[in-house]
Amino acid sequence: MTGANSGVRSAIVVGAGTSGAIVARRLTDAGVAVTLVEAGGYDTNPAIHDPSRAGELWHSTEDWDFFTVPQPHAGGRQLHLPRGKVTGGSHALNAMIWVRGAASDYDAWEAAGATGWGWADVEPIYDAIENDLLPVTDDYALSPIQASIIDAAVEEGLPRNPNYNGGTLDGVSQEQVTIKDGRRVNTWTAYAQPVAERMTILTGRAVHSVIVRDGRAVGIRLGEGDEAEEVFADEVILSAGALGTPVILLRSGIGPAAELAALGIPVVHDAPGVGKNLHDHLLSPVIFATEKKPVGPPQPGVSVTQSHLFWRSRDGLPQPDTQPIHFSVPMWGELEPRGTDGFTLMAGLVTPYSRGELRLTGPGLDDLPHIDLAALEDQRDADALAASVRQCRRIGGQPALAEEWGAVEVYPGPDVADDDVEEWVRRTAITYHHQVGTCRMGSDPQAVVDPQLRVRGIEGLRVIDASVIPTVPTGNTNAPAAMIGERGARFLLAG
Numbered sequence: 001m002t003g004a005n006s007g008v009r010s011a012i013v014v015g016a017g018t019s020g021a022i023v024a025r026r027l028t029d030a031g032v033a034v035t036l037v038e039a040g041g042y043d044t045n046p047a048i049h050d051p052s053r054a055g056e057l058w059h060s061t062e063d064w065d066f067f068t069v070p071q072p073h074a075g076g077r078q079l080h081l082p083r084g085k086v087t088g089g090s091h092a093l094n095a096m097i098w099v100r101g102a103a104s105d106y107d108a109w110e111a112a113g114a115t116g117w118g119w120a121d122v123e124p125i126y127d128a129i130e131n132d133l134l135p136v137t138d139d140y141a142l143s144p145i146q147a148s149i150i151d152a153a154v155e156e157g158l159p160r161n162p163n164y165n166g167g168t169l170d171g172v173s174q175e176q177v178t179i180k181d182g183r184r185v186n187t188w189t190a191y192a193q194p195v196a197e198r199m200t201i202l203t204g205r206a207v208h209s210v211i212v213r214d215g216r217a218v219g220i221r222l223g224e225g226d227e228a229e230e231v232f233a234d235e236v237i238l239s240a241g242a243l244g245t246p247v248i249l250l251r252s253g254i255g256p257a258a259e260l261a262a263l264g265i266p267v268v269h270d271a272p273g274v275g276k277n278l279h280d281h282l283l284s285p286v287i288f289a290t291e292k293k294p295v296g297p298p299q300p301g302v303s304v305t306q307s308h309l310f311w312r313s314r315d316g317l318p319q320p321d322t323q324p325i326h327f328s329v330p331m332w333g334e335l336e337p338r339g340t341d342g343f344t345l346m347a348g349l350v351t352p353y354s355r356g357e358l359r360l361t362g363p364g365l366d367d368l369p370h371i372d373l374a375a376l377e378d379q380r381d382a383d384a385l386a387a388s389v390r391q392c393r394r395i396g397g398q399p400a401l402a403e404e405w406g407a408v409e410v411y412p413g414p415d416v417a418d419d420d421v422e423e424w425v426r427r428t429a430i431t432y433h434h435q436v437g438t439c440r441m442g443s444d445p446q447a448v449v450d451p452q453l454r455v456r457g458i459e460g461l462r463v464i465d466a467s468v469i470p471t472v473p474t475g476n477t478n479a480p481a482a483m484i485g486e487r488g489a490r491f492l493l494a495g
C-alpha cells in the first residue's frame with residue numbers, strides 16, 4: 001500500500017534506531033515525506049563498524065549513558081544502561097546477535113490482548129526480514145575459545161542446536177549475527193542510509209515533546225528554550241526506544257495524570273501505563289583465566305561474543321528461562337583485582353518476573369529520568385540467574401575448557417561456594433541491554449498503545465519500537481524491535 005493510498009502525506013519519525021530506521025525506509029518507499037529526527041550524530045566513529053570494538057562505545061558520545069536508581073535487591077548499585085545515541089540507535093552499539101524468541105512468547109502477547117501478534121502473525125515477518133536487507137548469518141569462523149566453549153557445553157549435557165531460530169531454542173549454538181565482511185550491519189546502514197537523500201534527516205536534535213491540538217498529534221517540539229523549534233506533519237511516530245519514547249510522551253503531558261501534575265506538566269491525556277511495566281534481562285559473570293595457552297586479544301572484524309545457550313533452570317517451564325552468552329574476553333566490570341587475559345561465561349536470565357518503572361524528574365531535556373528496573377526484586381529471578389551461574393561454572397570445568405585450555409575460575413572463584421551464588425548474583429548483576437515494556441501494547445485500559453501501535457486517546461500518534469513489547473521475549477530484543485518496525489510501518493500505511 002502506498003502513502004497516497006493511506007492518505008498519509010508526511011510523517012515525522014523520532015529516532016533512527018533499530019525500529020525507526022525501518023519505519024523511515026518503508027514510509028519513504030511508499031511516497032510519504034519523512035522527517036527523521038535523531039538526537040545523536042551520524043555514525044562516524046570507526047568503533048561502531050568493527051564488531052570487535054563494541055566495548056569502546058560504552059560511556060562514549062554515542063551512548064546515552066543512562067543509570068538506574070540504586071537497586072535495593074542488587075546490592076544497592078546503580079546499573080549502567082548503555083543506549084545508542086547515534087544513527088543506528090542501539091543497533092550501532094549492540095552485539096549484533098539475532099534471536100526471534102520462542103513462538104509461545106508471541107502467542108502469550110496475543111492471549112494478553114495484543115491481538116494479531118501471535119506467532120502465526122509474526123513468523124512471516126521474521127522470514128521476510130531475514131531474506132531482505134539485513135544479513136543474518138552464522139556462516140563465519142569461530143574463534144578457538146568459542147569452539148571449545150560450545151564443546152564444553154555439550155560435554156555438560158546440552159544439545160548442540162544448529163538453528164535456535166528454527167523453532168527450538170534449547171541447546172548451545174553459534175550466534176546468528178548481522179555482520180557482513182567483518183563489519184556491523186544495522187537497520188540504519190541497511191534500510192535508512194541508502195535512501196537518506198529522499199528523506200529530511202535532522203541529527204543532533206533532541207525531541208522535547210509532541211505537539212497535540214484538539215486531541216491530535218500535529219508535530220514535535222525540537223529542543224527547548226531559545227533553541228526550540230516546531231516541525232509539523234500528518235503523523236508522528238515515536239521510535240525513541242524503551243527509555244526514550246516514554247520520556248517524550250511524559251514531557252508531552254501524556255502519562256499518569258498525578259505524576260505529571262506533581263511536576264507541573266499540563267496533562268494532555270491521562271495514560272497511566274506510560275513508563276510502567278519496565279523490565280529487562282540480566283547477566284552475571286563467571287570469568288576464567290587459562291593456564292595452558294592464552295585466549296589472546298580481540299581480533300578486528302570478529303565479535304567478542306560468538307556463542308550462547310538456552311537452558312531451563314527448573315522443571316516444568318514451557319521454554320528456557322536462561323540464556324548465558326559467552327565472551328572471548330574477561331568482562332571484569334567493577335571487579336578487582338583483574339588479570340589481562342581470559343574468557344567469560346556470562347550467566348543470563350531471560351524470563352524476568354520483576355517489573356520496574358520509568359518516571360520523569362522534571363520537564364526539561366536535561367532532567368534525567370528516574371529509571372528503576374526493580375532488578376532481582378522477584379526471588380524467582382535471583383533463583384534462575386543463580387542457577388545459570390552454577391551451570392556456567394560447571395561448563396568451565398568440562399574437559400574442553402579445563403583440560404585443553406587449563407581454564408581456572410577467577411570469579412566468582414573458589415571462595416564463593418555454590419550455595420552462596422545468590423549473593424554473588426545480587427552483587428554483580430548487570431543489564432542484558434533488553435529494556436522493554438514502557439509503552440505496552442494491549443486491549444485493556446492500562447495499555448499505552450493498541451495492537452495497531454496507535455497511542456490510545458491521541459489521534460495521529462504511534463509508538464513503534466521496543467517499548468510496546470508487553471512481555472520481553474526469550475532472547476535478545478533487536479530482532480523483535482526490527483519486526484515491530486516492519487509491522488508498524490505496514491499498519492500506518494494501511495491507514
Ligand SMILES: Cc1cc2nc3c(=O)[nH]c(=O)nc-3n(C[C@H](O)[C@H](O)[C@H](O)COP(=O)(O)OP(=O)(O)OC[C@H]3O[C@@H](n4cnc5c(N)ncnc54)[C@H](O)[C@@H]3O)c2cc1C
Nearest residue numbers: 015017018019039089090094095097207241244466476478
Ligand atoms: C550494549 C547493547 C548490546 C545489545 N546487544 C544486543 C544483541 O546483541 N542482540 C539483540 O538482539 N539486542 C541487543 N541489544 C538490544 C537491542 O539493540 C535493542 O533492543 C534495540 O536496538 C531497540 O531498538 P529500538 O528501535 O527500540 O531503540 P534504539 O535502537 O535504541 O533507537 C532509539 C533511537 O531514538 C533516539 N532518541 C531517543 N530519544 C530521542 C529524542 N528525545 N529525540 C530524538 N531522538 C531520540 C536514540 O538516540 C536512538 O537512536 C543491545 C543493546 C545494547 C545497548
